[in-house]
Amino acid sequence: MPPIPLSRTSVALLLSCISLPGCTEGVAKVAEVAFTGGRIWTGPGAPISGPGAATAIAIADGQIIAVGSDQEIEPFLTPETVRIDLNGRRVVPGLMDAHTHFIDGGFELVGVALRDAATPAEFSRRIAEFAADHPGEWVLGGTWDHELWGGELPRRDWIDSLTPDTPVFVTRLDGHMSLANSVALDLAGITAETPDPPGGTIVRYADGSPTGILKDAAQSLMSGAIPDRTEAELDRALQAAAQHAVSRGVTMIADMGTWDGLETYRRARAKNALPVRVYSVVPLATRERLVSYVATHGRGDERLFWGGLKGFVDGSLGSTTAWFYDPYADEPETAGLMVTDTAELRSAILAADRDGFHLIVHAIGDLANDWLLDVYAEARAAHGDRDRRFRIEHAQHLSRSAISRFGPEGVIASMQPYHAIDDGRWAGKRIGPERLKTTYAFRDLLAAEASVAFGSDWTVAPLDPILGIYAAVTRRTIDGANPGGWVPEQKISVEQALTACTSAVAHTSYLEDRLGTLEPGNYADLVVLSDDIFTIDPREIERVKVELTMVAGEVVFERN
DSSP states (O other): OOOOOGGGOOOOOOOOOOSOTTOOTTOOOSOSEEEESSEEOOSTTSOOSSTTOBOEEEEETTEEEEEEOHHHHGGGOOTTSEEEEOTTOEEEEOEEEEEEOHHHHHHHHTSEEOTTOOSHHHHHHHHHHHHHHSTTSOEEEEEEOGGGGTSOOOOGGGTGGGOSSSOEEEEETTSSEEEEOHHHHHHHTOOTTOOOOTTEEEEEOTTSOEEEEEEEGGGGGGTTTSOOOOHHHHHHHHHHHHHHHHHTTEEEEEEEOOHHHHHHHHHHHHTTOOOSEEEEEEEGGGHHHHHHHHHHHTTBOSSEEEEEEEEESBOOTTTTOSOOSSOOSSOTTOOOOBSSOHHHHHHHHHHHHHTTOEEEEEEOSHHHHHHHHHHHHHHHHHHOOOOOOOEEEEOOBOOHHHHHHHHHHTOEEEEOHHHHHHHTTTHHHHHHHHHHTTBSOHHHHHHTTOOEEEOOOBTSSOSOHHHHHHHHHHOOOTTSSOTTOSSGGGOOOHHHHHHHTTHHHHHHTTOTTTSSSOOTTSBOOEEEESSOTTTSOGGGGGGOOEEEEEETTEEEEEOO
């Protein structure tokens, strides 16, 4: 008889403790659901196979009540327990994403698709077709990558004749520069006379008029012209993003978002319509608003919570705005830029730390990372010891001294492994061979006992932890040019990569006591995989599918 599909099973019993071995007061000891006959990886250091490896897991009231062999969980089962035969499939803790732009991702799912546009003609054609199909709407999003067609930046003259009445503002995949057409530039009042804002660049033609490319802070010049999203639009984008996430095995995300995003999550939570756990992070510049918000609303619960502040030191490698000590090899007139004035950013970090908030700050270039590590050290000295869990988002290009600091100083390297196999196609021309040695330095950071947590940076990269694990383990660039791995000495093991997508992310969010491992007392957040990620050829990891995703004992995705 085939296993009963969990998605069709009502699991609503509220069970009390009964007299069974190991029963503790207040903990349900009769399983509502049990997975048996599988290969269950419970967390870091647990046996992967052979003697001592778990094959079964029992769940009640949204929590794990037992893990072990099929025989060991038998005392927790009754005739009413829904039993699912795994048929040898691998189960891992729910996969987590430490860094997303989640609601933007939902909008991208229904917006213009430019991520794989490989020629200027294809780029322009897709924008024109989307504009024609959506009359009266702005064309937004896109996540284009000019490196796919050799590195030439797009210009408004590519699309102006195709979009004579439609405003276009499409963003590069890293979010650090965008292209506006003439209609959008006119609506925003951006002309040849508009000065570059601090921390940003307006790319110009020889006559000084804008090409349409706005880098980093210059993108904000467009914000007043773009209409605000409605609540209904935000709600639809969230649901699209959430369903996409759970289909990839994602059970928790951290959203580097906005206040509108936080309120969107709260609306969904109030309706019990939030299938993933969400850490909603708001801009560092809004610290005072967060002080008041927390005083009124607290910090949420284990399904939706807040209290993190996101700031920026520099830009991105792809936009040549990441902040380095030395100039770019291919643009020697620049060494990048500081997106935020360093005096203002230092003051904001110290104030947020004083207020007890979680600091989550973007730094990509080697100078940016060293600067941020110094400011974090200053905050610790100024405000005394406590469990801060400072995060550096991306930590992409590090000095040797920085690598040795993360672990001892308790700073989390929040990294995105897919970027390595994407940037690896062209990063060498930007920064040269010597700086590449400590680029996406996963192995060196772990060897230095740093906490490394993985995310996707969706929409910059795909929301898919399996692809992230593949990237970290193989470092095979997406163009096929590095079959043995790009900077292969920084490869890590499957277990290390999986840890960085599970318990390490739970740790970044102060939830390691309830999430990230499959242990009794933890929430039943888990994923069933189509193949055994530990035993297949690492080159095949990217083809592994998620069969089932469970959050707090509820099936939120089931393939087929």
